[in-house]
Amino acid sequence: MKQRIAITGIGVVSPAGLKKETFWANLKAGRSFVDEITRFDAKLYPSRIAGQVHELDHYTHLSGRLIKKIDVFSHMALVASDQALSDAKIDLDNIDKNRTGVFMGNALGGWLFAETELRDLYMEGREGVSPYMASAWFPAAPQGQVTIYYGLKGYSKTVVADKASSSLAIWYGARVLNDKKNDFVIAGGMEAPVTPYALLCANTCGNLSKSNTDPRTAYRPFDSGRDGFVIAEGSGMVMLEREVQARQRGVDIHGFIKGIGFSSDGVDRKDYAQDTSALEYAINECLKDCQWSKEDVDYICLDGEATQIGDILEVKALKNVFNSKLGNIALSAPKSMFGNLLGAQSALDLIATLLSMKHGLVLPTINYQTKDPQCDIDCTPNQAVSREINKALIIARGRGGINVVLGVEKE
Amino acid sequence: MSLKEDIFELISQTLDVDKNELKEDISLYDSIGVDSTEMVELRVVIKKKLGVELEQGEVTNKHTPNQIAEMVESKK
Numbered sequence: 001m002k003q004r005i006a007i008t009g010i011g012v013v014s015p016a017g018l019k020k021e022t023f024w025a026n027l028k029a030g031r032s033f034v035d036e037i038t039r040f041d042a043k044l045y046p047s048r049i050a051g052q053v054h055e056l057d058h059y060t061h062l063s064g065r066l067i068k069k070i071d072v073f074s075h076m077a078l079v080a081s082d083q084a085l086s087d088a089k090i091d092l093d094n095i096d097k098n099r100t101g102v103f104m105g106n107a108l109g110g111w112l113f114a115e116t117e118l119r120d121l122y123m124e125g126r127e128g129v130s131p132y133m134a135s136a137w138f139p140a141a142p143q144g145q146v147t148i149y150y151g152l153k154g155y156s157k158t159v160v161a162d163k164a165s166s167s168l169a170i171w172y173g174a175r176v177l178n179d180k181k182n183d184f185v186i187a188g189g190m191e192a193p194v195t196p197y198a199l200l201c202a203n204t205c206g207n208l209s210k211s212n213t214d215p216r217t218a219y220r221p222f223d224s225g226r227d228g229f230v231i232a233e234g235s236g237m238v239m240l241e242r243e244v245q246a247r248q249r250g251v252d253i254h255g256f257i258k259g260i261g262f263s264s265d266g267v268d269r270k271d272y273a274q275d276t277s278a279l280e281y282a283i284n285e286c287l288k289d290c291q292w293s294k295e296d297v298d299y300i301c302l303d304g305e306a307t308q309i310g311d312i313l314e315v316k317a318l319k320n321v322f323n324s325k326l327g328n329i330a331l332s333a334p335k336s337m338f339g340n341l342l343g344a345q346s347a348l349d350l351i352a353t354l355l356s357m358k359h360g361l362v363l364p365t366i367n368y369q370t371k372d373p374q375c376d377i378d379c380t381p382n383q384a385v386s387r388e389i390n391k392a393l394i395i396a397r398g399r400g401g402i403n404v405v406l407g408v409e410k411e
Numbered sequence: 412m413s414l415k416e417d418i419f420e421l422i423s424q425t426l427d428v429d430k431n432e433l434k435e436d437i438s439l440y441d442s443i444g445v446d447s448t449e450m451v452e453l454r455v456v457i458k459k460k461l462g463v464e465l466e467q468g469e470v471t472n473k474h475t476p477n478q479i480a481e482m483v484e485s486k487k
Contacts, residue, residue: 065427069448127459131451 265401
């Protein structure tokens with residue numbers, strides 16, 4: 001990219017906190033926020049644990065009139081967007097709203113709202129369905145709600161690419177800024193999979209941990225006893241703008257979006273390819289796009305799917321790309337503390353990485369007990385480690401091998 | 412309650428707004444910013460509660476509570 005794209009605002013709604021300060025304090029402490037699902041009776045589901053957001057109503061700025069019209073994934077996106085705007089010190093009365101856009105990632109849509117209305121459709125007929133259903137459930141609904149709420153009229157998009165959705169959305173937003181089509185972009189993602197139907201779909205996919213008896217230790221990437229990831233709900237948003245503009249406004253810069261690499265395995269609708277060349281290609285393309293050598297990378301925020309095969313393939317790809325240099329790079333999967341937010345996960349990974357850069361601390365991969373000889377990397381087990389991070393990669397892998405690697409640089 | 416009072420009550424309850432924010436002769440858009448989907452909900456609730464079916468386009472957010480009450484009255 002010709003322009004340096006600065007991140008000037010951060011908004012977080014996560015199981016580990018609903019403000020960036022709380023989120024950071026909790027992650028730094030290496031605590032788990034995975035728990036038994038309490039929103040509905042989930043006892044018949046093979047995996048019935050999740051990272052859940054419990055205090056949204058306490059942190060919301062929305063009216064009851066609006067909340068009843070939207071799904072919780074839009075609600076979370078609105079709260080996270082508000083934080084990002086405020087963190088970036090945006091005065092909404094003094095920006096060109098025709099040049100301010102929203103780029104969001106989501107995988108599932110808003111099922112908590114949809115399920116209730118579909119039940120009413122079959123129980124009561126057409127007239128039982130809320131008129132808000134049409135605008136509440138679909139993946140781009142939060143984008144619409146945020147643009148309407150703030151009157152933003154610039155170019156906006158929603159990206160659906162499973163667990164890699166928000167990386168792609170953030171990149172898309174950065175590219176539009178680079179092309180000078182917008183001046184400001186709110187970018188990130190939101191996901192609300194803790195609903196009866198969404199949880200069923202996530203279970204059917206088959207990669208979730210079934211360690212229901214001890215939720216806090218269930219998500220254990222790279223540990224030999226790993227049995228899958230844990231879903232989570234929430235939203236992460238960042239405010240993006242060109243560096244020159246951020247400097248002129250005199251606001252703090254949390255970091256820069258530097259580059260991206262992407263690829264698709266293209267062999268199965270759910271499983272990754274056993275051959276890791278596609279993931280390696282995405283990593284190499286990201287390095288090339290960032291104009292970084294392999295030695296330049298200080299930290300990699302790992303995908304850490306925590307399936308037996310998923311982690312082996314991720315480690316194999318990293319070893320093939322970085323060879324002996326991998327030992328010099330800090331590696332971890334902070335999402336082990338709160339779960340995988342699917343379409344919103346990379347936004348949370350980006351935020352965790354930016355905060356790690358700011359504080360000079362590598363967040364840990366928690367629940368790591370026993371080494372797996374096929375995953376013999378130092379994944380920063382259980383405790384955060386001090387280290388200067390200037391350049392980082394964030395790896396996201398969607399179902400069937402949608403590989404997205406984002407390059408981020410410190411201010 | 413008069414039909415006009417019923418309409419006021421129904422709008423305020425359906426849209427979760429204070430009745431005092433509604434003005435008899437000010438459009439729903441200008442007084443409380445009613446949007447197009449909220450108008451759909453109002454039509455559905457008027458049909459359910461008052462048994463009067465108003466067509467899409469027949470009643471819009473540019474109408475005032477008084478005008479809506481008159482339309483409902485004329486169809487009763």
